[in-house]
Amino acid sequence: MSLREHALSLFRSAVGTVRPAPMMKRALKLQGDRCPQLLVKGQAFPVKRDLYLVGFGKAVLGMAAAAEEILGDHLVRGVISVPLGIQESLQRAGMQEMLLKPHSKIQVIEGAKNNLPDAEALKGAVAIQQLAEGLTADDLLLVLISGGGSALLPAPIPPILLEEKEKLTKTLASRGAAIQELNIVRKTLSVLKGGGLAQLAYPAQVVSLILSDVIGDPLDIIASGPTAASSHSVQDCLQVLAKYDVLHNLPKSVETVLSSSPTKPTAPENYSHVSNIIIGSNTLALDEAKHQAESLGYAALVLSAGIRGEVGRVSTLYCQLIRLVCLGLAGRAEEPLGDEVRGNLLQLAAELEIPGLDLAKFLQALRGLGPERPVCILAGGETTVQLQGSGKGGRNQELALRVGLGLHRAQAMEGSSPRGRCEIIFFSGGTDGQDGPTEAAGAFCSPGLVAEALQEGLDVEAFLRNNDSYTFFSQFQGGHHLLVTGLTGTNVMDIQAILIRALERS
Ligand SMILES: Nc1ncnc2c1ncn2[C@@H]1O[C@H](COP(=O)(O)OP(=O)(O)OP(=O)(O)O)[C@@H](O)[C@H]1O
Ligand SMILES: O=C(O)[C@H](O)CO
Structure with a gap:
């Protein structure tokens, strides 16, 4: 296979x-x-x-x-x-x-x-x-x-009207409020x-x-x-409204409800x-994927079920991890380059503030894997995309495309990179089967993606600038790298996997 x-x-x-x-x-x-x-x-x-x-x-x-x-x-x-x-x-x-x-x-x-x-x-x-x-x-x-x-x-608390509540949550979402923040507000205004x-x-x-x-x-x-x-009070709600600058623009009905809300939750x-x-949950899905990877002969590790952050930063995290695994499979993880990559990873993880992730411990486990078996790293969560262009895509396809670009750039910089001895595949997919407003759940990538796309006249960076990952993957090699499952009827956020096997040992 x-x-x-x-x-x-x-x-x-x-x-x-x-x-x-x-x-x-x-x-x-x-x-x-x-x-x-x-x-x-x-x-x-x-x-x-x-x-x-x-x-x-x-x-x-x-x-x-x-x-x-x-x-x-x-x-x-x-x-x-x-x-x-x-x-x-x-x-x-x-x-x-x-x-x-x-x-x-x-x-x-x-x-x-x-x-x-x-x-x-x-x-x-x-x-x-x-x-x-x-x-x-x-x-x-x-x-x-x-x-x-x-x-x-x-079920808005009277006298709040449905339209007023909807408008407020829409405004908060469009100003970047996270789901935790949105739902603190929704809870305060709902029966x-x-x-x-x-x-x-x-x-x-x-x-x-x-x-x-x-x-x-x-x-x-x-x-x-x-x-x-609820662990939140009306004070928490007011804080969210202030943070997104809507506090002084509230409908009368919302003001009335807020002023009569109990100061402490039940x-x-x-x-x-x-x-x-x-x-x-995402954790349960990742555990099952880990079992499956092990039964396919992989040494499998779960990085985290809480991967979050801007898709560009998250793609860098995955590229660095791929680099480290390849060094390990080539028996070179303990060289200064290995220390450099581990340092980059620790810095990135601290920046992304991934809840519950002990990256130092994970890297220790990765060190213990040995070069005999192919490696599978699994992760899950939900990244964010700051939309700049008008293309069609989703956060999973954009992540896969960015990882493809990152691997290409690293290869170009390093020349005869340790990845030359590795076969690598990365994918990211939404468990609901729908990535953003597209028919795909996500996409696969490998280090050759950018060069192969160029042969077809497709410029990956141009597609990324326009947030057009779905169009790219639909056109590239006849859509072969799209992950298409149809609606799955469930949803535990997204899943990513890195699969790497050595082609030759040094
Ligand atoms: N062109 C695009 N390129 C990249 N990401 C996009 C694009 N258009 C939308 N998105 C992202 O898709 C997501 C919205 O997709 P969707 O409406 O499926 O919501 P969702 O968060 O996946 O919902 P659910 O939580 O139910 O899975 C947002 O994260 C948005 O930034
Ligand atoms: O319904 C919601 O609030 C979101 O999907 C988070 O659970």
Whole structure:
């Protein structure tokens, strides 16, 4: 098998493990007929009387279909809010297993066109709110949550209008607010976010199953944490509004809500009826890819599930790592050049502030690998692209193109580089199967990309200047280097892999 086929199989197995059906079947079981109980990752929740289900997010349709199969007749009723058009597009893609059965007890409301809250999503939120409010202490509410849930569960606190809240979040996003910051604001202005749904469902038992699309899996940020105790106060919200210069331009309704918001978030003891359980994440997907790489004969290491930062800086990090692995495979990692590359890497990692990454420890593990086996380095997270051009692309394709360019430049500088003795492939892909507004999930690259593209008259730097990575990869070698999977029905951010094997030993 070629490195590229290996890379593809790693991506497929990573995504496969966080697909709704396998993920739900691993996490959720229903046990016992006379005294049934839900088992979630080993925790037991007695079903005293009725079992209800609500959900919101891009992966929730498939999660709900799997849940209904597991819960059978114990499920009394459910409501889910999912992206507009998702049923039709899954149907068209032949992904029947992600659709509800014809006589399902779960009502589906589609909304949030273009991932923005709208009147349809508001209907979904109202139906979910009504279901939660009617529950008693004998009921159990199963809540399914995934990324995109914030837009699919809009319930602005009166007198705020939906349009006012949408305009505010749009402005914040366009000024560069991170998802953590956006969701701190959303929580403060919403009835259901920031733990609101859990409070409304009291005294019913609430069990939330969460597919994380946020670095570090913060319960109170994913989908704005409708069932999680918020760790943020109105002060934090005001800080975000001030940082992005919108504080003095707020609608009257938002000012009214902010001035009457409690200064402290609801105390954690008020959440004793709630369990929030992460059942799928980027870490889980990377672990599965690591297993797969090992079974293909690689020495595999996971760098981090929290890769973030500007795509150009992140591409430099990957280029330096590739350089170091090649030096290692050539038995030259302990030469002064190896120390120089390690120094560059430590500086880059400090600059990018990747949460939880202990790069010194990682480099130590890399040193211990030895030259016998091919090497696979896996990572995940979400980079950012400052759009300057008007081209078509996504952060994964742009990252792959930048890594290709970086490897080319290093090769040109170093002449007979240690990479000459290595076969290298890099890829970056979005686990949802869609990288930005394109039909591809991501792309592959190798050190020869720039030179080979030139032979076809394609200038990589010009495409990058116009943020036109999709157009580049579509044209280059007939689109062979695009990673195309179609919509996967799940989303745990992006995955990158570096695969390297020695061609000859020195
Ligand atoms: N021409 C382009 N080149 C590079 N990146 C782009 C381009 N156009 C959009 N993007 C990036 O694509 C991302 C938006 O894609 P999308 O709408 O799929 O959101 P997303 O963050 O991938 O959503 P989700 O969190 O659901 O996966 C942004 O990070 C944006 O910077
Ligand atoms: O819905 C949201 O808020 C984002 O996808 C993060 O979870």
